[in-house]
Amino acid sequence: MAHGLHIQVKCPHCGKSLMTPEPKIDQLDSIQFLSKIGNRIGHLYLSQVYGSYEKIFENIEDLPDAVVECSCPHCYRPFPVHHACGSCSAAVIGLDLKVGGIIKVCTRNGCAHHSLEFEDSQDALNLFRSQDPSGLL
Numbered sequence: 001m002a003h004g005l006h007i008q009v010k011c012p013h014c015g016k017s018l019m020t021p022e023p024k025i026d027q028l029d030s031i032q033f034l035s036k037i038g039n040r041i042g043h044l045y046l047s048q049v050y051g052s053y054e055k056i057f058e059n060i061e062d063l064p065d066a067v068v069e070c071s072c073p074h075c076y077r078p079f080p081v082h083h084a085c086g087s088c089s090a091a092v093i094g095l096d097l098k099v100g101g102i103i104k105v106c107t108r109n110g111c112a113h114h115s116l117e118f119e120d121s122q123d124a125l126n127l128f129r130s131q132d133p134s135g136l137l
Contacts, residue, residue: 005050005127006096007116014075018095020045025054031095034076035060036069037109044068050103053112066109067091087113099127 004132009031020032023045030045035057042059044096055062067090071078080095080103090108097116100123106113116123 004052006048007050007103008048009095010098011014011075011126012080012094012096012102013072013073013077016072016074017047017098018072023056024072025056026052029047030056032073033068033070033079034051035071037061037066043073044070045053046105047113048095050110050116064110068107068109070072071081085111087111097123099123099130101127 006028010016017118019029021029023030023089025045026049026065028048032047033044035042035044037060040056040060045056047054069078070093079095081091081110082094083092085092085106085108088108088111089105090106090111092104092106092113094102100120101116101118104115104117
């Protein structure tokens with residue numbers, strides 16, 4: 001599923017990229033989180049394709065419905081919680097997009113709630129333009 005809108009994210013605290021070349025998900029670089037489920041700490045890798053739910057857990061179990069505590073793998077600070085998920089009531093965290101704006105994702109494993117938000121419409125247009133192979137945007 002390498003087609004679709006590709007997003008690149010950075011830590012809202014330290015500003016470092018959360019993109020990593022390995023493991024590949026959907027044949028692309030993945031988004032890396034330092035993650036905790038229960039008392040186990042490991043990594044969670046997500047697809048950069050908006051709308052893809054492909055993920056890889058490393059050193060922690062892929063437990064359905066578990067709430068995953070997510071932090072930056074560089075500065076170790078937890079990602080900011082923006083609100084409770086309207087679907088499942090778990091925390092929704094926000095990550096900064098490389099082009100401006102925020103992606104918000106639910107921390108419950110398996111919940112499909114996520115959104116892209118832009119304060120500046122030009123940032124949204126720039127994201128779509130950067131991925132328009134026709135050059136029409």
